[in-house]
Amino acid sequence: MSESILPVAVWLENQPNIGFEGGVPEWAHQLENAHKANQVCVMAHEHTAYAKAGLAGHVLTGVLWPDEDVLGQLEHGISEAMSLEAKKFILILPVRASSALWVQFLLCELPNVGAQLDELITLMQLDRDWGDLSQGLVVDQLLLADRVLSFNGDDVMAQFAEQMRALNPLAMWVHNGFISDDDVSIPIMAYSVDAPLWREPLKKDDLLAWGAHKVVYFSFSQPMNGEKIKEMLGRWRIQHGASMTRLLAVVNLQGEVSPLCMQALQYLWSDMFIDVWPEGRTPETHMWILGQGLPWDELEVELQQCIA
Structure with missing residues (x-):
């Protein structure tokens, strides 16, 4: 991926009512710190746990599909990320957003603004009900995931891992937080040519x-x-x-x-x-x-x- 092209990652909550009532998870702290340091530029929809917690980043308002208003906010955020020379732009969306719609839209439209889709991360809160991964909304989002980021619920990690690997063996898995703070900003290039x-x-x-x-x-x-x-x-x-x-x-x-x-x-x-x-x-x-x-x-x- 050319250094002049801004990588864009979509982080998609994969359950309703994800929340940080028990404390902000490590990955969210890492993301906020990376935003404050201008390593990444975070834009979280107002209905996401990240935005509701008041963590650093831009707040995306409006509908959950790329209409004219949402597209304008997205382009403004990408432009600001480029001006700050951020390594990555991260868009966080709630569970009701369609992963297939956003991935296809961004693959087509991002090159027009000097950016490129980098990866799709799906967020899972393991101490909330996630049920059978082969059923419901969770299927489509996990199938497309390049990385799965889970948090909390350490006692059910083995059960979750078994189901997740059966559903999408190609996805990389991160639990609670990234090994290095730099991992938040490193491009994954899941949609690059090679x-x-x-x-x-x-x-x-x-x-x-x-x-x-x-x-x-x-x-x-x-x-x-x-x-x-x-x-x-x-x-x-x-x-x-x-x-x-x-x-x-x-x-x-x-x-x-x-x-x-x-x-x-x-x-x-x-x-x-x-x-x-x-x-x-x-x-x-x-x-x-x-x-x-x-x-x-x-x-x-x-x-x-x-x-x-």
Whole structure:
């Protein structure tokens, strides 16, 4: 990510009535301190626990979707963050905000104001009722999360971790506070062009756990035929776009020295060749698909048919 482009992170509360009645959690202190030091610029919606606690940052008012007024406030905050040379702009939204809507909107609109979507963090308060993670609103938000930030409820951490990992094995998990204060401002680059290259592949044993709300991982050592895989991905977008919550792929194409990196968020797809394979990395095709109700066996067969 270019230093001239401001990374924007969305932090989304994933439960109603999150609160700091028992004391402000460590991550909120870290975020407030980073805002005061101009390392980050925080904008929290008025209905979030962070804003209600009166912690340092800008308060976003109005509706929970990007209408003209909300967009104006957002652009003003981003402009101020740039003038202060902040490393990151952090937008905190309450549970009623749609993660898919905001992610797709920001992916499309942020480049127009010199910014770029960096990551989606979902906030979970473990000493509040979070129930079954496979049910309700929590599903969509956790499926899209690049990091999960939980706090309180240390006695249920193991149970939460088990459910969370089954739902979204690609998400990084932080509990109570970040290891270093600097972690708040470091860009994660989850939506950068070469994001699939730094994603950790799942173990082969995880293939046995295919099913709804699972990440399925494919890998091929042989180069792929460019025309065939282009046609296949076009079909997938039309046939399975609604069911593919997230797709990340790095493709080794026959005759190409650069890897093709691909990302998809439902019907929003993008692909681009990046400069080179990382040093010491063998050119291989890796693909992660996060979705529900997909014909995994058929997808694997179609991928195999694209081998050059």
